[in-house]
Amino acid sequence: MCLAIPARVVAIMDADQAVVELGGVRKDISLALLDGVVEGDYVIVHVGYALTRLDPDEAARTLAMMATAGA
Amino acid sequence: MKYVDEFRDGEVAKKLAAAIAAEVEPDRRYNFMEFCGGHTHAISRYGLPDLLPPGVRMIHGPGCPVCVLPIGRIDLTIGLALEQGAIVCTYADTLRIPASGGLSLMRAKARGGDIRMVYAVTDALRIARENPGREVVFFAIGFETTTPPTAVAIKLAEAEGLDNFSVLCCHVLTPSAIMNILESPEVRVLGTVPLDGFIGPAHVSTVIGSRPYEFFAEEYRKPVVIAGFEPLDVMQAILMLVRQVNAGRAVVENEFTRAVTPDGNRKAQDLVSEVFELRRSFEWRGLGEVPYSALRIRARYASFDAERRFGLAYRPVPDNKACECGAILRGLKKPRDCKLFGTVCTPESPMGSCMVSSEGACAAHYTYGRHRGASE
Numbered sequence: 532m533c534l535a536i537p538a539r540v541v542a543i544m545d546a547d548q549a550v551v552e553l554g555g556v557r558k559d560i561s562l563a564l565l566d567g568v569v570e571g572d573y574v575i576v577h578v579g580y581a582l583t584r585l586d587p588d589e590a591a592r593t594l595a596m597m598a599t600a601g602a
Numbered sequence: 603m604k605y606v607d608e609f610r611d612g613e614v615a616k617k618l619a620a621a622i623a624a625e626v627e628p629d630r631r632y633n634f635m636e637f638c639g640g641h642t643h644a645i646s647r648y649g650l651p652d653l654l655p656p657g658v659r660m661i662h663g664p665g666c667p668v669c670v671l672p673i674g675r676i677d678l679t680i681g682l683a684l685e686q687g688a689i690v691c692t693y694a695d696t697l698r699i700p701a702s703g704g705l706s707l708m709r710a711k712a713r714g715g716d717i718r719m720v721y722a723v724t725d726a727l728r729i730a731r732e733n734p735g736r737e738v739v740f741f742a743i744g745f746e747t748t749t750p751p752t753a754v755a756i757k758l759a760e761a762e763g764l765d766n767f768s769v770l771c772c773h774v775l776t777p778s779a780i781m782n783i784l785e786s787p788e789v790r791v792l793g794t795v796p797l798d799g800f801i802g803p804a805h806v807s808t809v810i811g812s813r814p815y816e817f818f819a820e821e822y823r824k825p826v827v828i829a830g831f832e833p834l835d836v837m838q839a840i841l842m843l844v845r846q847v848n849a850g851r852a853v854v855e856n857e858f859t860r861a862v863t864p865d866g867n868r869k870a871q872d873l874v875s876e877v878f879e880l881r882r883s884f885e886w887r888g889l890g891e892v893p894y895s896a897l898r899i900r901a902r903y904a905s906f907d908a909e910r911r912f913g914l915a916y917r918p919v920p921d922n923k924a925c926e927c928g929a930i931l932r933g934l935k936k937p938r939d940c941k942l943f944g945t946v947c948t949p950e951s952p953m954g955s956c957m958v959s960s961e962g963a964c965a966a967h968y969t970y971g972r973h974r975g976a977s978e
């Protein structure tokens with residue numbers, strides 16, 4: 532139940548709600564645990580709630596580190 | 603899918619594997635525990651043990667919320683449905699966990715219990731709104747990732763005056779479980795579970811941050827690398843752990859910087875501490891009673907606490923004697939050491955909790971690792 536993958540926020544609704552897209556599927560989720568989310572952000576969704584935003588720069592940095600086998 | 607596919611690239615995985623193989627010292631054994639079921643799942647699903655040199659061994663930890671729920675807690679939940687006539691709302695993963703008397707939530711449902719599977723706690727709130735004449739109980743399980751949503755739900759229920767809604771709180775804490783492992787005689791005295799480092803939780807750490815693990819690194823001299831749930835994340839974390847061990851270092855490092863910060867999600871933490879407080883003790887499957895390892899609902903929100911509302915008394919129930927889940931959760935045994943594995947016990951008819959969730963060690967091995975080498 533802990534498996535959750537990053538989803539893209541496609542619309543911000545009222546009352547801490549948002550619509551995210553996940554592999555072509557749209558889903559309503561809650562933003563009650565996160566401030567300042569905007570459309571286009573990637574968030575990690577867990578049991579219907581966004582837990583954290585994904586940092587694109589850090590993702591790129593990690594991938595670069597992996598590509599050089601952590602060198 | 604963005605942020606997923608890149609972290610599953612097979613070519614990069616091979617490079618990381620080569621780097622690990624090049625850096626392990628020939629006479630050294632590296633025993634790393636992946637705390638989370640999410641990592642256990644990734645390790646089995648992507649066959650990572652096949653990519654690792656023989657000196658590196660992964661040990662499954664107790665971080666699967668479904669696996670650590672003791673029978674007594676499921677019994678309480680079944681009682682709410684069958685004896686109190688409540689509508690019980692639960693995450694799907696709990697439905698097949700074996701309980702007393704050959705029951706499970708699924709079987710209790712077949713006996714007429716009104717047990718409903720929900721995806722989010724907000725669905726339980728909706729069910730409570732739709733059934734004003736009925737008691738609706740949410741069976742709240744999980745580590746620090748599912749706790750903040752439960753806190754939000756309790757606050758929403760209070761704000762709305764939803765007084766037929768309550769929560770059976772079984773939320774548990776990751777740092778206490780790690781501490782319990784580190785303090786266990788198998789690790790400290792007997793050395794039957796050699797431990798050279800931890801892969802730290804992915805999503806739990808998005809909430810609590812990387813700081814809570816610093817104590818383990820310092821106090822117990824164990825390196826911790828927080829890692830994402832994709833296969834490359836796990837490989838990279840293993841490489842980082844190998845390097846720490848080789849250098850004689852024991853610090854907290856963060857491989858999952860795209861989602862985890864030192865402080866974590868403060869808003870979520872504040873909501874949790876507003877609604878919940880520490881329990882003095884809580885029984886875990888496999889670990890037994892662990893002091894200050896779980897949460898309960900604060901007195902301020904007592905009317906939403908199913909334990910108080912229904913006067914529930916916890917009664918511990920021993921596991922099926924043949925089931926090795928307890929030893930597996932403590933890193934002492936592997937699924938294959940269990941006589942029931944894959945014969946009497948399968949995901950379709952689990953005998954123990956580790957065969958229920960896809961993050962459970964037995965289920966992960968059964969689904970993805972059955973045909974692999976004997977080392978598994």
Ligand code: SF4
Pocket residue numbers: 924925926927930937940941942943944947948952953954955956957964
């Ligand atoms: S195979 Fe089944 S019975 Fe054996 S340890 Fe795993 S869950 Fe328990």
